[in-house]
Amino acid sequence: MDGISNKRRMLAGAVLASGGYAFSKPLLAAPGALLTRPIPSSGERLPVVGLGSWITFNVGDDPAARAHCTEVVRAFFAGGGRLIDSSPMYGSAQAVIGHALAQLKHPPGLFAADKVWIGSGARGPAQVDASRALWGVPRFDLLQVHNLLAWEAHLRTLQGMKAAGRLRYVGITTSEGRRHDELVRIMQTQPLDFIQVSYNVLDREVERRILPLARERKIAVIVNRPFRQGELTQALAGQALPGWAAEIGCSSWAQVLLKFIASHPDVTCAIPATSKPAHALDNMLAARGPLPDTALRRRIVADVERRT
């Protein structure tokens, strides 16, 4: 393992051992500046790694689990993170995020991304209000139509909110490669700031049509399922990192997987979900240091395909 990787690991361990993190100055600034990408519609820059909440933050009203999730969010901000993503579909995840943000006294820099997920267009605004109350934020930065559900009506609502200054960005999501034809039609015809799609080392279908179209239409891209719901990191666990991992400053497979995604020029941000503070810190380390070039990206694909 190279010196940089050792340094990162020690730093992450020290941060976790301290049990506290400073929000104004990310503690992990040492290994390199935070990698950010601009949102094409505004130029505002976002770190290339965010935080998802699917499954991991749906812990109900369990006080111990909620405290644990708070530590995940604390570690995420300590690593320089900004974008947290959730949905009304994720059970108690929104309330758990709200609890964490309140415990951490609403860290500055939060980019609050949520979704609207309801079959009735008329009930969309009420759901957005309920979500906002659960998060405990004055407004969302980004609202997305979840999995294209009743998207015509919801997009009208969200665009109206944006025009009224009650929302900064509008998006639409899909996952696991579903309904890409329809997503393409929406991207071609609707004014969108963001799309959210599934993309990882093994699931690269979006590279063919969706990502080039996002570049053409100046739409930011959030990537979900970067680890295939943990399947990739579990399959690679215990396997030694190849020598090329040091070239891009990676000390874990999770960082390799995230850097592969972040290195695609049309991706704005990947949103891994985790229930472990140490993993949240580890993920944020992927937002620092060099990214793989085209040749190394091919090598990463080949290596991961061979090992999984």
Next chain:
Amino acid sequence: MSEWWTYTLSDLLMFSTATYFRLFELQNLALWPIQVLALAVGSALLACLWHGGAKAGRTAAVLLALAWLHVAWRYFAQRYATIHTGAPYFAIGFALQSVLLFWLACRPQGARLIRPIGSLGKLALGIALLALIGYPMLAPLGGRPWTQYELFALAPDPTVAFTLAALLLWRAHWTLWIVPLLWCFISSATLMELHSAQAWVLLVLALPALGARWLAATRAHS
């Protein structure tokens, strides 16, 4: 909503295996010492099944109806609903089964239990014993903390399993089998999706019960 077809079970299960089983631990802590009462009710039910007859059958139907109602309220509506958007519907299903069991208790001779003799009786008593005593042991046997035990009248699976035994000895109408069998399917599918080793337990109990009920019905008609 035409979009629903795009969802699979894995999309709708928005919680981890640890969170799912932790619910039982939280519930057990919150409800203590009601477990003592639940075990007493379960033992009384077992005695009813052993004794047989109309009076024991009515008592069993009332006790089981209360158990289903308790699970609907305390587990599905108050606990599972915190992580599963479908839990209120499960609560309604369990409340409906409770109504059906009360209805059974009110019918003259409707809840008469047959004596648990022969293979059908042994099967029914075996299922009831496993539901009452075996189910709480699944947590430590599966490598989970024993505090996550699933107890009759507090958790759905052992309550449904016990009910299967009573349904057999009541020779109950198929209407009373619908909700328990649906739950067997839902619970097993959920646990399979969560990669839990106990995913097959409820199905393993339900299939012979269903087979025995079907055989009994076939013989009655021949």
